[in-house]
Amino acid sequence: MHAFRLFAALITTLVITLPVSLHVQAQTEGQWSEYDDVFEDGARHANIWQWGWTGIYATSLAVNAYQSSEASDPDDRFDARVGVVKSALALGGMLTDRQPHPEALAEYERLKASGDLSGVQALGLQLAQAERERRGWGAQISSLVVNGVAGAVIAADGRKSDGAINFATGMLVNELQIWTQPNQASSAINRFQPANLSLGPITIPGEYALHVAPQQLGATWRY
Incomplete structure (x- = not known):
């Protein structure tokens, strides 16, 4: 009788513990799946964004360089020279200031392999903070300075309306660049x-x- 009670208690414990263990395991697997989406999608988006905008600025640099010497209108040649400087600065920024998501993905895979969920959570917060900073005032101020100077140079050439258009167009392009950046970590948080x-x-x-x-x-x- 004692052996039977012991066996029944063991079975009851297994019946109670097994669903709890399965629930915890399923919850953990669900968390890993969510983090997979955040870091993998973020890295993929970052690569597309990086190559896309690098191509745009490289093309703009080439077109402006050609127009600066070959355009028939002197004003167009002048504006193209201003465009060469702006495009070169933008292209340099793309090549030197890369998105953090590919490196974050590599670090995530290392943490995932070791099962360090708390480390992954901290990494996600760091990545979200980096996304926040890249959409903050710092990115807009640098564009404001570059486009402001470019517009002022054209306005000083006696074409205030062209200077204003150049400034507004440059700021619009910069805003598109900023707001098309990956933000998977911020959205997940x-x-x-x-x-x-x-x-x-x-x-x-x-x-x-x-x-x-x-x-x-x-x-x-x-x-």
């Missing part, structure tokens, strides 16, 4: 996750999300 808020004996079920935006970093709780 900004998604709401289930959580419980405990206040003494009271437990309030709800959801929380960390928000990463160009000019702010915060958290939101809803129930």
